[in-house]
Amino acid sequence: MSAPSNGPVTVWVPRDSAAVSVGADEVAAALKAAAAAHGRDVRLVRTGTRGMLWLEPFVEVETPAGRVGYGPVAARDVDRLVADGLLDGVPTGPAHGPVEEIAWLRDQHRLCLARVGVVDPLSPDDYLAHGGLAGLRRALSLEPAQVVEEVVESGLRGRGGAGFPAGIKWRTVAEAEEAQGGGTTYVCCNADEGDSGTFADRVVLEGDPFALIEGMVVAGYAVGAHEGYVYLRSEYPDAAAVLRRAIALAHERGWLGDDVLGSGFGFELHLRMGAGAYICGEETSMLESLEGRRGTVRAKPPIPALVGLFGRPTVVNNLLTLVSVPAILADGGAAYAALGVERSRGTQVFQLAGNVARGGLVETPFGVTLHDLVHGWGGGTRSGRPLRAVQVGGPLGSYVPADGLDLPTDYEALAAAGAMLGHGGLVLFDDTVDMASMARFAMEFCAEESCGKCTPCRVGAVRGVEVIDRITAGVDPDDNLTLLGDLCDLMTEGSLCAMGGLTPNPVRSALRHFPDDFTARTSPAPPQGTP
Amino acid sequence: MVDEHRHEPGNLLVVLLDLQQRLGHLDPALVPVVAHELNLSRAEVHGVITFYRDLRTTPPAPVRVRLCRAEACASVGAEALVSDVGERLGARLGGTTPDGQVSLEEVFCLGNCALGPSGQVDGRVHGRLDADRVLDLVARARP
Ligand SMILES: Cc1cc2nc3c(=O)[nH]c(=O)nc-3n(C[C@H](O)[C@H](O)[C@H](O)COP(=O)(O)O)c2cc1C
Ligand code: FES
Numbered sequence: 001m002s003a004p005s006n007g008p009v010t011v012w013v014p015r016d017s018a019a020v021s022v023g024a025d026e027v028a029a030a031l032k033a034a035a036a037a038h039g040r041d042v043r044l045v046r047t048g049t050r051g052m053l054w055l056e057p058f059v060e061v062e063t064p065a066g067r068v069g070y071g072p073v074a075a076r077d078v079d080r081l082v083a084d085g086l087l088d089g090v091p092t093g094p095a096h097g098p099v100e101e102i103a104w105l106r107d108q109h110r111l112c113l114a115r116v117g118v119v120d121p122l123s124p125d126d127y128l129a130h131g132g133l134a135g136l137r138r139a140l141s142l143e144p145a146q147v148v149e150e151v152v153e154s155g156l157r158g159r160g161g162a163g164f165p166a167g168i169k170w171r172t173v174a175e176a177e178e179a180q181g182g183g184t185t186y187v188c189c190n191a192d193e194g195d196s197g198t199f200a201d202r203v204v205l206e207g208d209p210f211a212l213i214e215g216m217v218v219a220g221y222a223v224g225a226h227e228g229y230v231y232l233r234s235e236y237p238d239a240a241a242v243l244r245r246a247i248a249l250a251h252e253r254g255w256l257g258d259d260v261l262g263s264g265f266g267f268e269l270h271l272r273m274g275a276g277a278y279i280c281g282e283e284t285s286m287l288e289s290l291e292g293r294r295g296t297v298r299a300k301p302p303i304p305a306l307v308g309l310f311g312r313p314t315v316v317n318n319l320l321t322l323v324s325v326p327a328i329l330a331d332g333g334a335a336y337a338a339l340g341v342e343r344s345r346g347t348q349v350f351q352l353a354g355n356v357a358r359g360g361l362v363e364t365p366f367g368v369t370l371h372d373l374v375h376g377w378g379g380g381t382r383s384g385r386p387l388r389a390v391q392v393g394g395p396l397g398s399y400v401p402a403d404g405l406d407l408p409t410d411y412e413a414l415a416a417a418g419a420m421l422g423h424g425g426l427v428l429f430d431d432t433v434d435m436a437s438m439a440r441f442a443m444e445f446c447a448e449e450s451c452g453k454c455t456p457c458r459v460g461a462v463r464g465v466e467v468i469d470r471i472t473a474g475v476d477p478d479d480n481l482t483l484l485g486d487l488c489d490l491m492t493e494g495s496l497c498a499m500g501g502l503t504p505n506p507v508r509s510a511l512r513h514f515p516d517d518f519t520a521r522t523s524p525a526p527p528q529g530t531p
Numbered sequence: 532m533v534d535e536h537r538h539e540p541g542n543l544l545v546v547l548l549d550l551q552q553r554l555g556h557l558d559p560a561l562v563p564v565v566a567h568e569l570n571l572s573r574a575e576v577h578g579v580i581t582f583y584r585d586l587r588t589t590p591p592a593p594v595r596v597r598l599c600r601a602e603a604c605a606s607v608g609a610e611a612l613v614s615d616v617g618e619r620l621g622a623r624l625g626g627t628t629p630d631g632q633v634s635l636e637e638v639f640c641l642g643n644c645a646l647g648p649s650g651q652v653d654g655r656v657h658g659r660l661d662a663d664r665v666l667d668l669v670a671r672a673r674p
Contacts, residue, residue, distance in 0.1 A: 017642070017643065017656050018642075018643050018645065018646055018656075018658065020655075020656070021643050021646055021649065021656045021657050021658035021659075022646055022657075022658045022659060053645040053646055054645070054646075056646070193642065194639070194640065195640070196601030196602040196603045196604070196639065196640045196644060197601075197602060197603040197640075197644045198640075198642075198644070199642040199643065199644055199645070202642040234585050235638065235640065235641050235642060236642060237654070272544075272545065273548060274583075274585075275544060275547075275548060275583035275584070275585040275586055276583055276584030276585035276586075277582065277583055277584060278639065289544060290541055291540070291541035292541035292542055292543035292544045292545065292579070293541075293543070293544075293575070293578075293579060294578050294579055294582040295582060295583075296582075310540060310541070351644070351645070352645060353603040353644035353645045353647075354602065354603040354604075354606035354607065354644065354645075354647070355606040355607050356645065359644075359645025359646065360645055382607065383607075391602055395601070395602060425603075425644070427602050427603045427606055427644070428606060429606045430606070433606065438602070438605070441600075441602070441605065445601075445639065448639075449639075
């Protein structure tokens with residue numbers, strides 16, 4: 001039934017590495033081949049992902065009624081789908097109709113993700129056509145101090161985990177710069193994203209890199225910094241390639257360089273790669289690594305805002321914090337602050353991961369409950385088995401039991417319930433999970449990734465693994481449970497940074513909610529003293 | 532080579548990553564050379580090489596398999612995948628196949644946590660892996 005039209009049909013296929021991990025490149029190639037075989041002219045655009053990862057590879061086709069979607073599409077089915085009218089938007093195969101009307105997407109409030117999956121990530125023209133640079137233009141029309149106050153007013157808090165108010169941090173850096181009579185300051189983007197269950201930084205970088213560049217230039221202008229660094233983990237080579245190219249394009253357009261948009265303000269951006277160390281996501285460790293050293297944690301104070309990169313006042317912000325900034329400047333801090341609840345303002349990009357039926361990226365104002373995220377958007381487990389636990393906030397976050405999800409996503413409310421939001425990752429586990437082995441993994445991970453500078457973290461985690469092994473082997477379980485509690489206290493109180501300080505979160509929450517998993521699994525118990 | 536980065540502040544890690552990219556690994560004989568060129572002590576250079584998991588002092592196997600063991604992948608069977616693949620390849624985690632052609636490594640999160648279990652074969656990320664698929668990818672990648 002295909003009625004060949006005049007011009008080429010635009011088809012969008014993600015180039016995001018998650019989509020590619022399940023065959024998007026093969027689908028793109030198959031589409032080209034099928035179009036040629038059927039005598040159709042197509043314009044293939046590779047985008048970021050819409051974040052509906054369970055539907056990847058997700059193909060979108062231009063129609064008079066807008067973009068319509070198909071997914072998951074298998075390369076081997078492409079020829080048949082094209083024969084059945086995919087290029088004309090005919091509802092065939094895994095068709096979802098108009099993409100903007102898919103409830104999962106429609107019910108989100110996308111600011112950070114507004115362009116991701118929509119535009120060609122490396123097209124500056126696409127960026128401009130979809131609202132890019134509005135925030136930077138407005139910022140450059142204000143005094144730097146006014147930009148800082150706009151961010152303060154927005155209520156934006158750091159998305160890297162600690163939730164510190166971004167505007168206050170910027171004000172501290174700006175004032176330090178002034179107090180020191182000018183001189184060098186820096187803006188550093190923390191794109192180390194080491195937490196399991198998180199991938200939003202990567203998706204935004206691969207899908208809308210100019211948004212980060214814009215956010216960093218605004219930050220630089222606000223605090224008087226002319227140089228910025230992006231510290232990116234080595235596990236993200238595709239994101240690195242996209243950002244490298246985007247920086248070059250931004251230079252060509254005058255969005256970076258010594259005269260940004262003709263304002264007279266200059267800003268240079270450098271990309272630095274990590275080398276496989278989780279601890280380098282901790283900000284002082286990241287600064288050490290940026291200076292070319294071992295990524296050992298620095299004692300605080302002094303805080304990086306005062307003594308940061310190369311000893312200079314430095315803004316360190318997570319990638320999502322910085323990417324939130326252009327929208328805040330474009331629409332005003334008050335509009336941003338109108339979203340959210342209590343002291344958690346604006347939108348958060350949640351990441352649904354692990355054993356989840358509909359995994360991906362959900363951006364919505366703070367306050368949505370964990371239950372709505374896990375069961376509403378997430379659709380429960382992928383395995384179809386009963387949900388047992390959700391780890392919220394990465395490897396240093398607590399396990400929340402399936403019946404405890406009626407909690408609003410609000411920094412303070414979660415803290416009061418013994419949980420934390422972290423970088424916004426939610427990892428689902430079904431009823432086959434053994435929580436003692438997850439607790440053991442938390443300790444093992446800490447032992448493996450500790451920078452080694454402080455004893456409670458370095459030695460405590462190694463002991464933690466041994467003690468959990470003894471508990472599950474049935475060796476003096478009562479004494480060893482007490483010992484595990486003491487070890488957790490020691491790590492919480494004595495560690496130099498939150499690596500050792502928060503590792504007890506998953507361990508204690510697993511123990512509290514799932515004590516039965518910590519009983520001996522080898523009956524009969526080995527004789528005392530045997531490890 | 533070092534000259535390219537000589538004027539970048541804090542350039543040691545950048546230089547080492549670049550050298551490894553070109554040479555495949557960082558031979559211990561490079562340590563005094565790099566130290567001299569960058570005006571650092573050998574201990575500093577050695578210290579950085581030992582700190583970062585990516586930096587290696589021996590050549591990598593021709594085919595590298597890295598399987599994610601972090602929580603999100605664990606929730607969909609990563610531990611079983613690691614042990615199955617290890618058994619079928621005849622390699623333990625951190626080791627290689629008996630012929631030394633394929634290495635099996637662990638990695639903690641590849642940013643593909645909604646489509647696990649995830650892993651990399653020769654640098655390319657693959658999602659929703661099972662042991663058959665890993666073995667198939669390895670067979671294709673073998674020299
Ligand atoms: C062990 C550890 C790992 C961390 N990893 C990251 C990370 O990968 N990305 C990140 O943005 N922040 C990470 N943080 C938090 C940073 O130390 C810091 O709070 C953050 O980069 C500040 O930016 P924000 O205020 O915009 O969140 C980590 C902290 C700890 C203790
Ligand atoms: S936990 Fe395996 S890819 Fe993130």
